[in-house]
Amino acid sequence: MTEQERNQQLAVTERTRHRRLREQGSTSRADLDAILRAGFVCHLGVLVDGTPMVVPTVYGVDFATRTLYLHGSVASRSLAQSPDTTICVTVTHVDGLVLARSVFEHGVNYRSAMIYGTPTLITHATAPEVLLTGLRTLTEHCAPGQWDYARSPNTKELRATSLLALPLDEASVKTASGPPEDAEGPDGALGLWAGVIPHHTTAGTPEPDPALPPGIELPAHIAALGSPRA
Secondary structure, three states: OOHHHHHOEOOOOOOOOOOOOHHHEEOEHHHHHHHHHOOOEEEEEEEEOOEEEEEEEEEEEEOOOOEEEEOOHHHHHHHHHOOOOOEEEEEEEEEEEEEOOOHHHOEEEEEEEEEEEOOEEEEOOOOHHHHHHHHHHHHHHHOOOHHHHOOOOOHHHHHOOEEEEEEOOEEEEEEEOOOOOOOOOHHHHOOOOOEEEEOOOOOOOOOOOOOOOOOOOOOHHHHHHHOOOO
16 A cells, blocks of 8 residues: 555544444545535534534534534533543435345445544634634535625634544445345345435535625626535
8 A cells, every 4th residue: 555545545543444334434534534525414422511412503613723613512511521521423325224134134225434633723712813713614525605695704703612622543444235135035026126325415406694785696606506416
């Protein structure tokens, strides 16, 4: 394996080692990046006052610096108390429901990533420029072109905002695809329908704010959001 190929592989740790269904696992950074690019909602797992909590939130990725930015007010409170807290961020895309001939063989086609690490809490008081960079990254990840179109946050808004910055150094990637796997066994002769019900997440037609005055046209970058995410 070349140095370049090694750099494109995720390091395997005790937390990210694939122990079950290893054939569905991947250590490719490209696979991780594709999963992250395809969405903008994640689930953040953190201990808050000794109690595990999982909250949905939005994220954005700076692929150049390998940094994931996310909103996490609950985690921010926890990290203020314990700066060395490890968090877990998960991103999952459901691609299909696999209906087999037997209930045991039913499953889900999916793409998922679990990212572990100790995040940095970013506030206006500690790192104002990094906070702006993170907010821009998050906004552009969710809606490319929107940061330059909309009003930028003012100082009061920035002081009320915090982000988490998590390095993409430790991650586990798994995917599953394809039809049921029981056609070659005894259940294949049952005469029952089997297959996959595809699931797709797509953006719909933009719905204007009823309060918009006449004459404000739909910006091209917002119209483009109806296209599939890369």
